[in-house]
Amino acid sequence: MPDVSLSWYLALSAILFTIGVAGVIIKRNAIAMFMCIELMLNAVNLTFVAFSSYFRDVSGQLFVFIVMTVAAAEAAVGLGIILAVFRNRESLDVDDSSVLKN
Amino acid sequence: MTTLLFVLLAGLAIGSAIALVVQRNPLYSAISLIGVFIALAGLYLTLAAPFLAAIQIIVYAGAIMVLVVFVIMLLNVEEEERKPLRMGYLTVIAILLAAILFGEAGFILYFIGNSPLEPLSPNAVGNASNVGLTASIGTGLFTTYLLPFEITSVLLLMAIVGAMTLARRVGLRPTDLVIPGAQTLTRQTLDPKAIGDATEVESSTTAEAARVLGLEGVPRRREE
Numbered sequence: 001m002p003d004v005s006l007s008w009y010l011a012l013s014a015i016l017f018t019i020g021v022a023g024v025i026i027k028r029n030a031i032a033m034f035m036c037i038e039l040m041l042n043a044v045n046l047t048f049v050a051f052s053s054y055f056r057d058v059s060g061q062l063f064v065f066i067v068m069t070v071a072a073a074e075a076a077v078g079l080g081i082i083l084a085v086f087r088n089r090e091s092l093d094v095d096d097s098s099v100l101k102n
Numbered sequence: 103m104t105t106l107l108f109v110l111l112a113g114l115a116i117g118s119a120i121a122l123v124v125q126r127n128p129l130y131s132a133i134s135l136i137g138v139f140i141a142l143a144g145l146y147l148t149l150a151a152p153f154l155a156a157i158q159i160i161v162y163a164g165a166i167m168v169l170v171v172f173v174i175m176l177l178n179v180e181e182e183e184r185k186p187l188r189m190g191y192l193t194v195i196a197i198l199l200a201a202i203l204f205g206e207a208g209f210i211l212y213f214i215g216n217s218p219l220e221p222l223s224p225n226a227v228g229n230a231s232n233v234g235l236t237a238s239i240g241t242g243l244f245t246t247y248l249l250p251f252e253i254t255s256v257l258l259l260m261a262i263v264g265a266m267t268l269a270r271r272v273g274l275r276p277t278d279l280v281i282p283g284a285q286t287l288t289r290q291t292l293d294p295k296a297i298g299d300a301t302e303v304e305s306s307t308t309a310e311a312a313r314v315l316g317l318e319g320v321p322r323r324r325e326e
Binding site for chain 1: 139142162239250
């Protein structure tokens, strides 16, 4: 078997990111779209870690650390917004909330 | 061995990611996403980043996904119904753009394959380093990247305040019992004396329901 090289990790990351983008486009449920965004963030994290460990530089891993913090903040605020929208419209379908008013 | 591990974990990650998009029930999507997180944590381990692997499990699979699953259960989300696709002539444009994207990806892969620069593999023998260990991450976080670290803490504070502002309802007193998501309550859940009375009341808080029922003055907290 060939040895795992950097491009394998990058290819895997690209595949995961593309699946995430496709999910955001296809899905209509707000929570499912939110989870697809998390998937995209994780795909990017994988490239950071791969580059960091192949180039022996810890900066990439610190960046992943910060991305995870931002993702946690995003989860708290995003789910709060989803709750508020659900309370007003009783639906999670993003097509039902295409207007910000009311 | 490493190659086998990579293929297994990558397969798990891609399979779970596809399941995440294909599933119609959001709860199953959430469980698939946890599969992706665990596979990525395994990949971080093969990349000699044990600290990030642990953080991945604790923060993502632990904290964030618990929040998501909690919201899914709180809102009692039903399965998505099938709707016709909204695309018309857009399909043609999509196929063209996808062809361009694949062309670009192939171009990049061709150049990566012919690149003279080959980085050090973390898995090769004699390539051990302390990058990715907790000590080196801590050193980097508190020396070179101290300012981003502090900004991150401010960001988290803003997220806490923002989430509380969003979740708060206007005109609520601290003693009001709020039932999130549920818009219809029965009389017996509001009035301890009316056990067996299942009359439904439109409301989002007990105080509102009490007003509708004319139960002003009844204690608003249920005694457990």
